[in-house]
Amino acid sequence: xxxxxxxxxxxxxxxxxxxxxxxxxxxxxxxxxxxxxxxxxxxxxxxxxxxxxxxxxxxxxxxxxxxxxxxxxxxxxxxxxxxxxxxxxxxxxxxxxxxxxxxxxxxxxxxxxxxxxxxxxxxxxxxxxxxxxxxxxxxxxxxxxxxxxxxxxxxxxxxxxxx
Amino acid sequence: xxxxxxxxxxxxxxxxxxxxxxxxxxxxxxxxxxxxxxxxxxxxxxxxxxxxxxxxxxxxxxxxxxxxxxxxxxxxxxxxxxxxxxxxxxxxx
Numbered sequence: 001x002x003x004x005x006x007x008x009x010x011x012x013x014x015x016x017x018x019x020x021x022x023x024x025x026x027x028x029x030x031x032x033x034x035x036x037x038x039x040x041x042x043x044x045x046x047x048x049x050x051x052x053x054x055x056x057x058x059x060x061x062x063x064x065x066x067x068x069x070x071x072x073x074x075x076x077x078x079x080x081x082x083x084x085x086x087x088x089x090x091x092x093x094x095x096x097x098x099x100x101x102x103x104x105x106x107x108x109x110x111x112x113x114x115x116x117x118x119x120x121x122x123x124x125x126x127x128x129x130x131x132x133x134x135x136x137x138x139x140x141x142x143x144x145x146x147x148x149x150x151x152x153x154x155x156x157x158x159x160x161x162x163x
Numbered sequence: 164x165x166x167x168x169x170x171x172x173x174x175x176x177x178x179x180x181x182x183x184x185x186x187x188x189x190x191x192x193x194x195x196x197x198x199x200x201x202x203x204x205x206x207x208x209x210x211x212x213x214x215x216x217x218x219x220x221x222x223x224x225x226x227x228x229x230x231x232x233x234x235x236x237x238x239x240x241x242x243x244x245x246x247x248x249x250x251x252x253x254x255x256x
């Protein structure tokens with residue numbers, strides 16, 4: 001069972017991470033606490049924080065794209081002012097200048113999802129490979145991707161070779 | 164757990180496919196209880212095996228994307244928490 005203390009702790013961490021990286025949590029605290037509880041419930045069930053508004057397969061490799069923050073968050077923030085489950089909102093929504101609206105699912109069927117290892121064109125002559133965070137687009141040139149994305153805190157497995 | 168029936172006044176056949184972890188599903192259930200209608204709901208994430216497979220087949224007919232909440236109210240399929248659409252389908256508008 002997920003305790004209230006666990007929910008509060010994760011909420012604080014997500015809020016601090018969001019604010020330090022230019023993101024915003026939904027200001028409806030009660031709603032957000034419910035989403036956070038859902039994340040912890042999924043972590044308890046599957047070992048990873050799958051999006052609470054989606055049905056996880058239970059297999060990590062199949063659900064990588066919907067581990068929070070999901071691969072679709074930033075695109076949904078830009079287009080609809082909120083991520084799919086409305087944990088994260090745009091600055092305009094956070095300020096109350098724009099309301100929430102339903103966000104359509106852009107995940108697509110499994111067959112149309114990009115493979116986790118996409119064959120990107122490699123540019124000859126680069127001294128280091130370039131890695132791209134699939135969640136927020138952060139790029140870095142180094143031998144291996146970072147353990148955790150310094151911007152959105154996604155784990156290493158969410159990075160793809162970009163160049 | 165299979166489908167759970169919630170008593171209320173008769174607004175026709177109403178079935179809600181939901182996830183126990185999803186706040187938009189919760190908002191939908193809150194709205195249904197505010198409207199006081201009778202309905203059936205199922206938390207698909209709490210099912211497994213043959214029951215899950217059967218439910219997914221059933222839901223796929225209404226919503227091939229298998230997203231939640233999906234409300235089937237008197238033949239009308241409402242995907243996502245769309246308050247006005249739900250109220251209108253239940254004769255509350």
